[in-house]
Amino acid sequence: MKNILFVASECVPFVKTGGLADVVGSLPKNLDKKKYDTRVILPQYECMKEKYKERLKSVCYFQMDNRIYVGINSLVEDGITYYFVDNKQYFCGAKPYFDLFSDLERFAYFSKAVLSALPLIGFRPDIIHAHDWQAALVPVYLNTVFQGDPFFRGIRTIMTIHNIRFQGCWNVGHLRWVTGLPSECFQPGKLVSPYQDTSMPWDEWNATMLRGGIVYSDWVTTVSESYAGEIQTPAFSDGLDDILKWRKDRLMGIVNGIDCEVWNPKTDPHIKKNYDTRNFWNGKKENKIELQKRYGLPENGDVYTLAIVSRLTDQKGLDLIDGIMDELARKDINLIVLGSGDERYENMFRYYSRKYPDKIACRIGYDEELSHLIYAGCDAFLVPSAFEPCGLTQLIALRYGSLPIVHEIGGLKDTVKPYNQYEGSGTGFSFKGYSSSELLDRINHSEWLYRDNNTEWKAMAKRAMKEDWSWTNSSKKYEELYDSLC
Numbered sequence: 001m002k003n004i005l006f007v008a009s010e011c012v013p014f015v016k017t018g019g020l021a022d023v024v025g026s027l028p029k030n031l032d033k034k035k036y037d038t039r040v041i042l043p044q045y046e047c048m049k050e051k052y053k054e055r056l057k058s059v060c061y062f063q064m065d066n067r068i069y070v071g072i073n074s075l076v077e078d079g080i081t082y083y084f085v086d087n088k089q090y091f092c093g094a095k096p097y098f099d100l101f102s103d104l105e106r107f108a109y110f111s112k113a114v115l116s117a118l119p120l121i122g123f124r125p126d127i128i129h130a131h132d133w134q135a136a137l138v139p140v141y142l143n144t145v146f147q148g149d150p151f152f153r154g155i156r157t158i159m160t161i162h163n164i165r166f167q168g169c170w171n172v173g174h175l176r177w178v179t180g181l182p183s184e185c186f187q188p189g190k191l192v193s194p195y196q197d198t199s200m201p202w203d204e205w206n207a208t209m210l211r212g213g214i215v216y217s218d219w220v221t222t223v224s225e226s227y228a229g230e231i232q233t234p235a236f237s238d239g240l241d242d243i244l245k246w247r248k249d250r251l252m253g254i255v256n257g258i259d260c261e262v263w264n265p266k267t268d269p270h271i272k273k274n275y276d277t278r279n280f281w282n283g284k285k286e287n288k289i290e291l292q293k294r295y296g297l298p299e300n301g302d303v304y305t306l307a308i309v310s311r312l313t314d315q316k317g318l319d320l321i322d323g324i325m326d327e328l329a330r331k332d333i334n335l336i337v338l339g340s341g342d343e344r345y346e347n348m349f350r351y352y353s354r355k356y357p358d359k360i361a362c363r364i365g366y367d368e369e370l371s372h373l374i375y376a377g378c379d380a381f382l383v384p385s386a387f388e389p390c391g392l393t394q395l396i397a398l399r400y401g402s403l404p405i406v407h408e409i410g411g412l413k414d415t416v417k418p419y420n421q422y423e424g425s426g427t428g429f430s431f432k433g434y435s436s437s438e439l440l441d442r443i444n445h446s447e448w449l450y451r452d453n454n455t456e457w458k459a460m461a462k463r464a465m466k467e468d469w470s471w472t473n474s475s476k477k478y479e480e481l482y483d484s485l486c
Contacts, residue, residue, distance in 0.1 A: 136213025
């Protein structure tokens with residue numbers, strides 16, 4: 001049996017701010033338990049739900065570097081052992097992340113504490129699977145500071161990039177201070193770009209935690225095949241294309257999955273009417289009417305209904321939607337929005353919902369139960385992201401027979417097959433050029449199909465619902481990667 005340790009800053013059901021938590025919460029449960037003893041280690045945030053904190057059992061505590069407290073607690077949930085790094089100084093507060101300056105120190109501490117704890121918890125991993133920049137220093141510490149201890153030799157590492165835009169960047173002076181890493185780690189080609197302007201003082205060079213994770217890991221993965229290719233280009237890499245091209249033979253994309261027990265219109269307890277491929281048309285209409293009730297819209301099961309469930313940020317293509325809102329409102333449609341984020345977009349949706357109260361409605365914030373009803377009650381789902389490493393919302397929409405309208409990029413390109421009227425194929429609609437006009441064209445096309453070619457629409461919705469976007473296929477690819485490493 002192989003021992004696998006996931007290291008991450010968040011994980012469902014303990015703490016979640018985005019898709020990272022869903023992946024770290026779902027993938028370990030879907031690996032073959034006869035072949036892999038998979039465990040997860042996280043920070044023990046003060047904001048974690050009380051019902052989980054009450055179940056924690058102390059495993060050990062010690063002084064790291066003879067001066068910094070580290071506590072390790074654990075619990076078992078759904079057959080997976082979870083460890084939590086406890087330090088109130090670093091992980092107090094009402095949210096998991098603060099400002100970047102503080103977070104750099106907090107997650108440098110976390111990464112080093114994870115490795116320091118391993119000899120004391122009775123679990124030596126064969127592979128450490130680190131996720132995103134918050135855990136990117138684990139491979140760096142492992143292959144530098146900890147190599148003097150025989151316990152750590154031979155442990156292999158995988159670095160998974162969930163969103164390359166977030167890298168953990170600061171100058172060498174600050175990062176060297178918070179990490180305690182040797183100066184060799186901050187030479188060009190390691191945590192520092194090989195194209196660094198060396199005429200600048202060394203401690204002012206720009207250093208990047210995620211770059212370090214990529215350099216020092218045995219393998220690098222990301223969350224879709226298309227995104228793995230995109231991040232090797234300057235347009236999508238945020239400055240890391242050089243190292244990713246260099247490591248392309250050890251870089252692969254594996255698309256994320258969803259929990260098909262949680263997201264199942266046939267059994268979902270949060271929707272008005274359960275349905276499957278046999279009765280989805282009437283089932284979706286009943287859910288649509290309930291959704292309209294909740295949002296204060298006129299109740300009409302036949303009105304074409306678009307939905308957005310998203311973080312409200314530039315990444316999500318909301319500038320494209322802003323450019324066509326008045327044109328959408330002239331149509332016989334509903335647009336329903338759930339999300340929070342940048343004040344600009346929160347206010348944008350508030351403004352249009354007041355301007356067109358019978359057609360556009362928004363809820364600022366996040367409501368898990370309401371999101372289920374939105375997936376079940378809408379006809380089409382908007383995901384016009386400027387870039388999207390994988391995306392989970394379009395996978396959930398497919399599961400509920402709500403056809404995605406997506407920008408043909410990253411994981412959206414890999415998971416949504418564009419409608420082809422001549423072949424009678426496809427599971428949604430996509431556009432290539434990043435513009436409001438192309439998005440509006442796809443919305444118009446989808447509306448025409450919904451109203452005037454209902455038979456084709458129903459056939460496409462059924463195809464979408466029958467696709468398997470569970471973790472079954474993706475977990476097998478991770479298992480193959482684990483097996484190749486040890």
